[in-house]
Amino acid sequence: xxxxxxxxxxxxxxxxxxxxxxxxxxxxxxxxxxxxxxxxxxxxxxxxxxxxxxxxxxxxxxxxxxxxxxxxxxxxxxxxxxxxxxxxxxxxxxxxxxxxxxxxxxxxxxxxxxxxxxxxxxxxxxxxxxxxxxxxxxxxxxxxxxxxxxxxxxxxxxxxxxxxxxxxxxxxxxxxxxxxxxxxxxxxxxxxxxxxxxxxxxxxxxxxxxxxxxxxxxxxxxxxxxxxxxxxxxxxxxxxxxxxxxxxxxxxxxxxxxxx
Ligand code: CAA
Numbered sequence: 197x198x199x200x201x202x203x204x205x206x207x208x209x210x211x212x213x214x215x216x217x218x219x220x221x222x223x224x225x226x227x228x229x230x231x232x233x234x235x236x237x238x239x240x241x242x243x244x245x246x247x248x249x250x251x252x253x254x255x256x257x258x259x260x261x262x263x264x265x266x267x268x269x270x271x272x273x274x275x276x277x278x279x280x281x282x283x284x285x286x287x288x289x290x291x292x293x294x295x296x297x298x299x300x301x302x303x304x305x306x307x308x309x310x311x312x313x314x315x316x317x318x319x320x321x322x323x324x325x326x327x328x329x330x331x332x333x334x335x336x337x338x339x340x341x342x343x344x345x346x347x348x349x350x351x352x353x354x355x356x357x358x359x360x361x362x363x364x365x366x367x368x369x370x371x372x373x374x375x376x377x378x379x380x381x382x383x384x385x386x387x388x389x390x391x392x393x394x395x396x397x398x399x400x401x402x403x404x405x406x407x408x409x410x411x412x413x414x415x416x417x418x419x420x421x422x423x424x425x426x427x428x429x430x431x432x433x434x435x436x437x438x439x440x441x442x443x444x445x446x447x448x449x450x451x452x453x454x455x456x
Pocket of ligand 1: 305
């Protein structure tokens with residue numbers, strides 16, 4: 197596919213979306229958001245894709261946020277439309293029926309941090325720097341930052357990051373609960389690959405159900421959330437993968453899931 201601002205590579209059931217404007221630290225301009233949306237639809241609709249990885253080109257940035265040069269002439273309505281579009285794409289990523297891994301290879305700021313937070317598992321380089329610096333531009337996060345951050349790390353700590361606009365290093369971001377694991381830069385992609393391969397070997401229906409149970413249940417009352425979990429649990433019992441998983445356990449062999 198002829199993308200200009202991103203790359204989409206697929207191999208062995210793993211699709212890797214690379215934000216590819218390294219000279220601008222992979223800042224998300226309008227073109228990149230549109231291409232990201234297209235790539236998300238492609239990986240969502242391609243049954244051969246079992247796991248998605250999102251990372252940034254170069255060794256400096258995952259994404260340094262929205263492209264600030266485009267903000268100079270944006271009207272309030274343009275800005276509203278822009279955030280609505282980014283929010284829609286980010287929600288789609290969060291709700292993809294397959295696992296999404298963020299490989300945070302450097303700065304993840306503003307819209308980059310917000311993108312990172314939509315991913316299911318976040319691995320980062322120990323050089324990563326994370327933050328919501330919008331306050332320094334006289335604005336606030338507009339792609340879910342005020343909401344996902346407070347849900348992930350708590351209101352108090354989220355407000356500290358959003359109000360000061362200060363970045364935190366990888367270790368502090370891990371302490372806050374924003375990152376799953378931190379690696380030296382040269383080990384990041386090999387570790388992400390290992391994780392992606394591990395996930396790709398699981399049953400696709402169970403992965404989708406597990407993700408849906410967590411995502412759908414997160415913001416609702418516990419009784420309804422676990423009732424939903426129970427239905428998704430039941431649904432897994434209609435799959436060939438459940439038969440295979442249980443048989444493999446009882447026969448003391450590794451399962452061979454087919455995604456059915
Ligand atoms: N938009 C556009 N260009 C950007 C950019 C951005 N968000 N971030 C970096 N760049 C560009 C720089 O302008 C520079 O371009 P030139 O070489 O043409 O001058 C190039 O990328 C390299 O950046 P620096 O020279 O600044 O690199 P540095 O190592 O000195 O600093 C940095 C790195 C601390 C990340 C700094 O670039 C920075 O503060 N960037 C802006 C981060 C930011 O404020 N992000 C939030 C954007 S708003 C947003 O995201 C809203 C939302 O929620 C949707």
